[in-house]
Amino acid sequence: MTAFDDREKAFEAKYRLDQEQEFKARIRRDKLLGLWAAEQMGISGDAAKTYALSVVDVEFDATDRDAGHKIVRDFIASGITLDEAAIRHQMAVLLEIAREQIVTEMGRP
Template sequence: MSSMKDREEGFERKFAFDEELRFKASARRNKALGLWAAEKLGKSGADADAYAKEVVISDIEEAGDH
């Protein structure tokens, strides 16, 4: 029975890893999009970073690509 438990735990770890990877990739994508949009809006420096952060947070609060 131990091998089944080990297998289950392995699948759970892989699922958690895959979800974390997906989350990080999505956050990187949204940050890049936010920085690009900030540039188009004439923002730079700290304002651009703050805008990009808002984009990332807004997608976390309400996912837009699902």
């Protein structure tokens, strides 16, 4: 095995780790988003946790577009007037928080 092969394998391993980290961060973001949305709708306790998991599940359900769209629909149904741009902003903020949490948990710089 050459140094080039070693370097290539190292890059591939880093890429896989980065992809795994990003996937975990997006799932964490969706959970945080669900908890935030539940709070906005007056949902608390176990019901809030259940709602947050339903937001995470949206990413794996082909019938829905994404977590943001679910929140928009649920807010409309609950009579909450928060536009999609505000929800997308919250998603961006929560994604950064989720990334920081995942990095800390994985012990990566």
